[in-house]
Amino acid sequence: MKALIETIVLPLVDHPDQVEVTVEETNEKIRYHLTVHSDDVGKVIGKNGRIAKAIRTVVYAAGSDTNKRVYLDIM
Numbered sequence: 001m002k003a004l005i006e007t008i009v010l011p012l013v014d015h016p017d018q019v020e021v022t023v024e025e026t027n028e029k030i031r032y033h034l035t036v037h038s039d040d041v042g043k044v045i046g047k048n049g050r051i052a053k054a055i056r057t058v059v060y061a062a063g064s065d066t067n068k069r070v071y072l073d074i075m
Contacts, residue, residue, distance in 0.1 A: 004062055005034060005072070008055055013040035029069040032059065036074075044074055 002021045010016045015037035024031040036044055045052045056072050063070030 001030075001032065001059065001062060001070075005032060005055070005059060008058065009034065009036065009044060012043050012051070013037065014043075015040055025068075027068075029071060030063065030066070031071040031073065034072060034074045041074070 002023060005021050006019060009019055013019060013036055018035075018037040018040075020035045022033045022035070024033065034044070043051075044055070046054075052074055055074075059072050060070055
């Protein structure tokens with residue numbers, strides 16, 4: 001899943017070396033924290049949050065095979 005998030009985000013940003021995905025997992029959920037350079041936050045979120053919503057939709061669909069809830073935080 002971490003590789004999927006990076007594959008989606010890396011072409012969008014100007015500073016691909018500063019893209020970082022960390023994972024926090026509990027019994028009920030898996031939370032992915034996506035951190036990008038401050039100049040690239042707007043590019044990842046998109047106008048009215050459309051790109052962020054699309055990324056989250058893909059990640060949630062890919063994570064639907066687990067019994068845990070999947071979350072994606074963009075920072």
